[in-house]
Each structure stands twice: as C-alpha cells, then as structure tokens.
Amino acid sequence: MTRIPVWKSITSELEGEIARGLYRPGDKLPTEAELSRRFGVNRHTARRALADLAARGIVNSRRGAGVFVTAAPLDYPIGGKVRFAQNIRASGRLPGRRSLRIETRPASTEEAAALSLAPGEAVIVYEGLSLAEDMPIAHFISCFPAAPLPGLPETLTEVVSITEALRRNGVSDYTRLSTRLSATLASPTQALHLGLRDGAPLLRSESVNQDPEGRPVEYGLTWFVGERVTLIVGDGANG
Structure with a gap:
C-alpha cells in the first residue's frame, strides 16, 4: 500500500478540526513549532501542511501574526452615508483602527482640488489600518482641511471613530x-x-465626503483587502 505523506496526514487532521468547529473562522492555528511538537515532525513538514491549507483557501497567513482560519468576506456597503464602525458591526464583528501617522502639511495638487482648497493650503493627514476583530481589512489615508478643523489631530488620537472626531470638531454629519x-x-x-503577500489583490476606493452645507470635508483613499471584504454598491448600500 502507498504510504500517505506525513504532511498530508497533518493537513487532514487540521482540516477535520476546522470542519468540526474546533477552530472557527478568524481563529489562529497553532504555530509551526507547536504543530511540530504535537505531531512529532520537523518544522518543514508542519510548514508544508499549513501551506497546503493556504493554497486551498482554508487558512491565510498574516505576516508577523500567524496563520488564521479563513473568515467569510464581510459585506461593506458603499452608499451615501459613510460609517465604517456601523458597517463592521452590521457584519457581527468588532470595529477598530490602528493609527500609522497624523500630520499637518501642505496639500498636494490632487488633495487641494478634491477639498476645494488653494494650492498648498494646509491639510490634516490621517493614515492607518481599519480592523475587524483585530484583522486588518483596509489601509487608508484620509485628508481634511486644516483651517476649519484645528483640533482634529488631537481628537484623532483620542477616539477610534472619524465620525466622532469630526463631530467633536463641529462637523455634525457628512455624506x-x-x-x-x-x-x-x-x-x-x-x-x-495588512499581513499579505506582495502583490496581493486590493480594491482601491477614492472618495470625497461633504458636510451638510456641501463643503468637502474629507478626501480619502482606501485599499481594501480583496479576500476579506465585499464592497456593495447600490441603492441599498447606505450603511
């Protein structure tokens, strides 16, 4: 009889445990070292088993974080109302953000045009990662006109929600x-x-948001992880 390779046996065991719900979508699997000890194999064999699961879309590897059971992509409506936290909570997950930088600098030509500013006028730049249950789902860079929002940089360090940060600085609503x-x-x-391989597919969104008086208040670029987010565009996408 043909002997089944050890790595395939490990793959089958892990796949069965995932199917039985011992590891749920989004859960982290044991490390290569832990699997090596459990199955009495070297790390190369454990790595090959995990690579097979990843190749079939059962798990995904996040650089520096580990290997996780693949979660179903969350639906993210693109509609008139722009509410990140609301969209994530609607999917049954906990929203979060990780700040990468907050700075005030002269606007680029593109940013000035989008925000109806004079060339070189100051903008507040907020760059970070959008999270769902601690999983990065998007990289974003948002620009705001600095003159009417002098307190925004400090507020962005205090609250997760951009909506709340804008509200505290006099922007009651935006669309x-x-x-x-x-x-x-x-x-x-x-x-x-984002814990991806180089060259992984992303969905890029370029948007302009306005306050109730029709003044541009945010120019944003967002790169969504294609395998983790499904963007919904249409009349029903008003989350």
Whole structure:
C-alpha cells in the first residue's frame, strides 16, 4: 500500500478540526513549532501542511501574526452615508483602527482640488489600518482641511471613530459626494501592514465626503483587502 505523506496526514487532521468547529473562522492555528511538537515532525513538514491549507483557501497567513482560519468576506456597503464602525458591526464583528501617522502639511495638487482648497493650503493627514476583530481589512489615508478643523489631530488620537472626531470638531454629519473604485496590487509596505503577500489583490476606493452645507470635508483613499471584504454598491448600500 502507498504510504500517505506525513504532511498530508497533518493537513487532514487540521482540516477535520476546522470542519468540526474546533477552530472557527478568524481563529489562529497553532504555530509551526507547536504543530511540530504535537505531531512529532520537523518544522518543514508542519510548514508544508499549513501551506497546503493556504493554497486551498482554508487558512491565510498574516505576516508577523500567524496563520488564521479563513473568515467569510464581510459585506461593506458603499452608499451615501459613510460609517465604517456601523458597517463592521452590521457584519457581527468588532470595529477598530490602528493609527500609522497624523500630520499637518501642505496639500498636494490632487488633495487641494478634491477639498476645494488653494494650492498648498494646509491639510490634516490621517493614515492607518481599519480592523475587524483585530484583522486588518483596509489601509487608508484620509485628508481634511486644516483651517476649519484645528483640533482634529488631537481628537484623532483620542477616539477610534472619524465620525466622532469630526463631530467633536463641529462637523455634525457628512455624506459621500463621490467614489471611484479600481483594482490594484498591494505594495510591499501595504502587504506588511495588512499581513499579505506582495502583490496581493486590493480594491482601491477614492472618495470625497461633504458636510451638510456641501463643503468637502474629507478626501480619502482606501485599499481594501480583496479576500476579506465585499464592497456593495447600490441603492441599498447606505450603511
């Protein structure tokens, strides 16, 4: 009889445990070292078993974080109201953000045009990662006009929600003025932040949001992880 390779036996065992719910979507699997001890094999064999699960989409590897059971992509409506936290909670997950930088600098030509500013006028730049249950689902860069929002940089360090940060600085509400969607590939830096391989597919959103008086208040670029988010565009996408 043909002997089944050890790595395939490990793969089968782990796949069965996932199917029985011992590891649920989003759960982290044991490390290579832990699997090596459990099954009495070297780390190369454990690594090959995990690679087979990843190749079949059962798990995904996040650089520096580990290997996780693949979660179903969450639905993310793109509608008139722009509410990240509300969209994530609607999917049954806990929203979060990780700040990468907050700075005030002169606007680029593109940013000035989007926010109806004079060339070189100051903007507040907020860059970070959007999270769902601690899983990075997007990399974002948001720009705000600095003059009417002098307290925004400090507020962004105090609250997770951009909506709340804007409310505390006098913007009671805002809606989406325009959105452009395109496909792109993750840069090495984005791959590192998002726990992806270099060149993984991303969905790029370029949007402008306006306050109740019709003044542009935010120009944003967001790169969603294609395998973790399904963008929904249409009349029902008003989350």
